[in-house]
Amino acid sequence: MKPxxxxxxxxxxxxxAMAAQANDAPERFWxxxxxxxxxxxSLTVEQDVIRVEGKRFVDERGNTFVFRGMNVADPSKxxxxxxxxxxxFDEIRAWGANTVRLPVHPSAWRYRGRDEYLxxxxxxxRWANELGMYLIIDWHxxxxxxxxxxxxxxxVTTRQETLSFWRDIAFRYxxxxxxxxxxxxxxxxxxxxxxxxxxxxxxRALNEYLIDMIRARDPDVIPxxxxxxxxxxxxxxxxxxxxxxxxxxxxxxxxxxxxxxVPGKEHFFALWEEYWGFVADTYPMILTEIGWVREDxxxxxxxxxxxxxxxxxxxxxxxxxxxxxxGWVFDPDWSPVMIEDWEFTPSEQGAFFRQLLLDAAx
Numbered sequence: 001m002k003p004x005x006x007x008x009x010x011x012x013x014x015x016x017a018m019a020a021q022a023n024d025a026p027e028r029f030w031x032x033x034x035x036x037x038x039x040x041x042s043l044t045v046e047q048d049v050i051r052v053e054g055k056r057f058v059d060e061r062g063n064t065f066v067f068r069g070m071n072v073a074d075p076s077k078x079x080x081x082x083x084x085x086x087x088x089f090d091e092i093r094a095w096g097a098n099t100v101r102l103p104v105h106p107s108a109w110r111y112r113g114r115d116e117y118l119x120x121x122x123x124x125x126r127w128a129n130e131l132g133m134y135l136i137i138d139w140h141x142x143x144x145x146x147x148x149x150x151x152x153x154x155x156v157t158t159r160q161e162t163l164s165f166w167r168d169i170a171f172r173y174x175x176x177x178x179x180x181x182x183x184x185x186x187x188x189x190x191x192x193x194x195x196x197x198x199x200x201x202x203x204r205a206l207n208e209y210l211i212d213m214i215r216a217r218d219p220d221v222i223p224x225x226x227x228x229x230x231x232x233x234x235x236x237x238x239x240x241x242x243x244x245x246x247x248x249x250x251x252x253x254x255x256x257x258x259x260x261x262v263p264g265k266e267h268f269f270a271l272w273e274e275y276w277g278f279v280a281d282t283y284p285m286i287l288t289e290i291g292w293v294r295e296d297x298x299x300x301x302x303x304x305x306x307x308x309x310x311x312x313x314x315x316x317x318x319x320x321x322x323x324x325x326x327g328w329v330f331d332p333d334w335s336p337v338m339i340e341d342w343e344f345t346p347s348e349q350g351a352f353f354r355q356l357l358l359d360a361a362x
Contacts, residue, residue, distance in 0.1 A: 147196030299335025
């Protein structure tokens with residue numbers, strides 16, 4: 001979901017960013033060090049490798065594992081705000097979460113540069129590990145990667161940059177159980193074909209290519225595949241699933257995505273089942289973005305506006321399907337907010353989802 005603040009300082013056009021990187025190349029380029037991996041000695045807690053088994057996530061003893069947690073804002077944004085520290089992760093853990101999703105915007109990745117940004121992710125890995133939590137790393141672009149056209153400059157990337165990002169991530173965190181899931185592309189959309197013509201066979205093949213490249217480095221990580229219509233429409237999976245083992249699917253079922261002609265919980269459930277819920281009968285799923293805000297609330301925008309009925313409905317559906325989930329977003333600026341300030345005062349939806357997490361953690 002797009003943030004309410006558009007990160008204008010980070011929304012650098014890709015050609016200019018790539019040219020700047022080229023101009024920054026040192027004169028003695030051949031003396032640049034090769035990339036390094038995260039030092040495993042910096043992790044203090046032994047964590048299970050979470051794997052896919054049928055339609056479940058399981059731990060090393062074969063017990064069902066459910067990812068439950070929160071999205072934070074882009075770490076680059078949090079650095080700018082002076083809020084990138086262990087305190088943030090401590091609070092999310094105190095809410096009962098076992099998972100944090102990190103949305104990495106392509107523009108922020110280029111703005112910080114690979115090495116500086118990896119240091120931020122290293123921080124998150126260490127904090128999550130110390131607290132016994134897992135991470136989902138998300139390449140947070142919105143648009144259509146095959147056409148390389150996007151909803152906003154902050155999401156602009158290329159196929160080469162996307163491949164390079166996942167190559168760097170898979171190398172850096174190879175064999176680190178804390179980094180459990182890679183969400184390959186946040187929200188695919190063609191904006192009613194203004195960003196190209198969507199083609200599931202093309203999209204599936206590109207995801208399979210990414211998965212193969214990642215698995216060549218790290219066979220244990222779980223790749224997460226999203227569908228069309230801003231990660232909502234997975235209907236193609238019925239007949240053309242991604243042909244790779246050990247993967248999972250993601251959906252972002254915000255309230256205004258389902259618009260039943262007749263009001264009522266059962267009609268929402270029917271639409272969710274049609275567009276993405278059926279996938280959970282065969283494959284593991286994570287709802288990596290859920291949340292709502294009232295029409296007069298901070299940052300209210302389509303498709304997250306709701307009168308509050310969405311929370312209990314999505315919670316009931318999650319429970320009925322055994323789904324994993326992470327709420328959007330643990331930040332007082334981006335919408336829909338889980339917290340109203342940096343004292344971590346819960347918003348309406350924040351209080352609701354915090355109670356869900358605490359109940360599940362008991």
